Amino acid sequence: MLRFLTGGESHGKCLIGILEGMVANLPLDVEDINKELERRQKGYGRGRRMEIEKDKVDILSGVRDGKTTGSPISLLIENKDWENWKEYMDIKKKKEGKERYIPRPGHADLWGYLKFNYKDIRDVIERASARETAIRVAIGAICKKFLSQFNVKIYSRVKKIGKVEDEGNIDDIKKNYEIIENSPVRCLKKEKEMMKEIDRTREKEDTVGGIFEVIVEGVCPGLGSYVHWDKRLDAKISYILMSIPGIKGIEFGLGFEGVSLYGSDFHDEIFYKDKIVRKTNNLGGIEGGITNGNDIWIKCFMKPVPTIKKSLSSIDIRDFQEKKYEYERSDVCAVVPAGIIAENLLAFVLASEYIEKFGGDCLEDLKNNYTSYIKRIKNFWY
DSSP states (O other): OOEEEEEOOTTSSEEEEEEEOOOBTOBOOHHHHHHHHHHHHOOTTOOTHHHHOOOOEEEEESEETTEEOSSOEEEEEEOTTHHHHHHHHOSSOOOSSOOOOSOOTTSSHHHHHHHHTOSSSHHHHHHHSGGGHHHHHHHHHHHHHHHHTTTOEEEEEEEEETTEEOOOOHHHHHHTHHHHHHSTTOOSSOHHHHHHHHHHHHHTTOOOOEEEEEEEESOOTTOBOSSSGGGOHHHHHHHHHTTSTTEEEEEETTGGGGGGSOHHHHSOOEEESSSEEESOOTTTTEETTEEOSSOEEEEEEEOOOSOOTTOOEEEOTTTOOEEEOOOOOOOSOOHHHHHHHHHHHHHHHHHHHHHHHHOOSBHHHHHHHHHHHHHHTTTTOO
């Protein structure tokens, strides 16, 4: 079983993460992680922070001679913006001037301030920030590398930004993935229209949300379980993806589109042609909390970023007077990086399931157990 912890603040010295439970002897290079960090930083509609940060990871422990050792993997990402904030973020004595007293609607500001009994909302802003997702992507990148040992591939694309919806199905995404990877908005057909939507939003000093989808190919059947509520894989996936700042909804397969279908139209019928065959994937690759060998297919809705330049009405927590909050730089649209974050967090969940199901302290033992399982079910899958 895998688990991880992260630490650090948005304008603190660094972000740190510890991944525990990864098997020994997994080949791992620092560039495997940096590649995913670079992907997270891209995207049309990002704010000025991405002009400052050039995220690179430092592996502090758990890897030796290019392979994991089986001990906890410690990671560190420096915050370049720390140099501009260190007087205000000092752990001993901070400089005055960065306090905030007017909470932003849609953020954790007000309730974090009340929950932890702070003097102002700065400490909420620092930890609740989506900046923390950089270290989670680094952790997920290791899990992606692990999944590649089992020919698991993860794709994502932006399906919708504001009122502009992309075209194409899952097969189109796989066949034309290079187009998506090279697109500033990570879509197939509606790049210019999406960019114009973001430009219009920026001109209005506003923000815009959207929908991204993630497809996972090659996952073996049998991950997850129906025997306990907390072992259902769709529940685990929902839990971690909903932890991404700004995500307010998740669908598997057809999702809410299925509300207009009868059961006879919705459910994926089972056929046999040398292996189990499904002509549809309306359930998104998971039945009864267990993977069924189809692609895992997920869509997530991300709300508009709540830090809006033209500001919204709020109150001053010192005197309860109605005021506009003080704007701090932010993204106009964060749907593009959210899809990359989701890819890597999904990789963490799936890697954890592989390790739990197939066991073994080293990659070699786990792969032997996996091969034995695949051999047993070969008449149904593969």
